[in-house]
Amino acid sequence: xxxxxxxxxxxxxxxxxxxxxxxxxxxxxxxxxxxxxxxxxxxxxxxxxxxxxxxxxxxxxxxxxxxxxxxxxxxxxxxxxxxxxxxxxxxxxxxxxxxxx
Amino acid sequence: xxxxxxxxxxxxxxxxxxxxxxxxxxxxxxxxxxxxxxxxxxxxxxxxxxxxxxxxxxxxxxxxxxxxxxxxxxxxxxxxxxxxxxxxxxxxxxxxxxxxxxxxxxxxxxxxxxxxxxxxxxxxxxxxxxxxxxxxxxxxxxxxxxxxxxxxxxxxxxxxxxxxxxxxxxxxxxxxxxxxxxxxxxxxxxxxxxxxxxxxxxxxxxxxxxxxxxxxxxxxxxxxxxxxxxxxxxxxxxxxxxxxxxx
Numbered sequence: 001x002x003x004x005x006x007x008x009x010x011x012x013x014x015x016x017x018x019x020x021x022x023x024x025x026x027x028x029x030x031x032x033x034x035x036x037x038x039x040x041x042x043x044x045x046x047x048x049x050x051x052x053x054x055x056x057x058x059x060x061x062x063x064x065x066x067x068x069x070x071x072x073x074x075x076x077x078x079x080x081x082x083x084x085x086x087x088x089x090x091x092x093x094x095x096x097x098x099x100x101x
Numbered sequence: 102x103x104x105x106x107x108x109x110x111x112x113x114x115x116x117x118x119x120x121x122x123x124x125x126x127x128x129x130x131x132x133x134x135x136x137x138x139x140x141x142x143x144x145x146x147x148x149x150x151x152x153x154x155x156x157x158x159x160x161x162x163x164x165x166x167x168x169x170x171x172x173x174x175x176x177x178x179x180x181x182x183x184x185x186x187x188x189x190x191x192x193x194x195x196x197x198x199x200x201x202x203x204x205x206x207x208x209x210x211x212x213x214x215x216x217x218x219x220x221x222x223x224x225x226x227x228x229x230x231x232x233x234x235x236x237x238x239x240x241x242x243x244x245x246x247x248x249x250x251x252x253x254x255x256x257x258x259x260x261x262x263x264x265x266x267x268x269x270x271x272x273x274x275x276x277x278x279x280x281x282x283x284x285x286x287x288x289x290x291x292x293x294x295x296x297x298x299x300x301x302x303x304x305x306x307x308x309x310x311x312x313x314x315x316x317x318x319x320x321x322x323x324x325x326x327x328x329x330x331x332x333x334x335x336x337x338x339x340x341x342x343x344x345x346x347x348x
Contacts, residue, residue, distance in 0.1 A: 001163040008189035009164065012181060013171040015198035016205075020228040023209025024216065028224070035343060042342035043211040043335055044240040045307070046314040047204070048298040050334025051233070053315035054322035055291040066288050067295055074296040080241075081139060083299075087292035088285040095285075 066091035126251040133255025141263035146281040152271020165272040177201040230257035241297035314338025
């Protein structure tokens with residue numbers, strides 16, 4: 001390891017920790033009730049939607065099928081592993097089929 | 102599997118559905134660890150790929166171990182490889198890491214109910230471990246009224262060890278298992294987030310904010326690089342939701 005690469009990695013580590021810690025500090029200082037608190041309660045689901053929507057959009061028909069299967073299995077079974085397994089298998093199957101045409 | 106079935110809510114601790122009992126802290130840590138093992142396997146697959154690419158980019162084994170060990174953020178580390186040089190651009194790498202990970206400000210802020218009884222120093226230590234996968238799992242637990250700091254730390258450590266170990270192994274052996282997409286591992290992450298989302302459905306009132314979030318995220322992903330779409334979609338969706346519920 002050179003001095004240059006050490007410096008670069010330390011700078012990255014500082015930046016990565018800064019965003020995480022500042023989020024925590026900001027979160028603790030925000031009011032526990034009122035509009036800001038209401039807004040913060042909406043964040044988790046909104047972020048999960050924002051993570052998956054572009055993936056499904058980009059992933060084409062196989063991803064749409066996989067998403068539908070995952071949602072259905074999770075809705076009915078409430079079993080995370082089962083839902084993920086079913087989703088992945090259906091995507092693999094769909095990709096395989098589409099590659100065959 | 103029984104780990105994921107709804108269990109009676111524990112009323113210990115003050116937060117809404119947050120358990121902070123010292124007695125089950127160890128059990129919660131182990132539960133977080135166990136629940137995260139399948140995701141850890143997926144993370145490891147990408148860790149191997151990172152190690153291989155890091156070798157090509159000129160990072161030493163020590164570079165890879167230190168970077169995964171103290172930066173611990175897959176998305177920024179992959180981007181860093183594209184900027185890496187014999188004399189790495191320090192400022193560009195720091196700014197890129199900051200920009201790629203800006204979503205963590207919002208995500209860590211959303212964890213506040215979890216940490217509200219945790220001493221400041223411990224919470225700041227746990228902040229280092231915040232990552233997409235265990236954050237999502239922990240938020241799924243919060244939605245079910247079952248979350249705890251122990252769960253979040255256990256889950257994060259499982260992913261930390263998988264990422265650190267796999268990136269170093271990939272750097273050393275120089276070959277991965279091929280493209281993780283070949284095994285559907287890319288979709289495993291999407292499926293995880295989606296399944297956790299299903300657990301957060303509260304009714305018709307979710308439709309508007311979630312549609313706003315999806316539309317904003319998709320539009321952003323088409324025009325901005327990196328992970329900006331997560332931050333922008335999250336802000337747009339949360340704002341729509343908060344406005345809607347005020348009415």
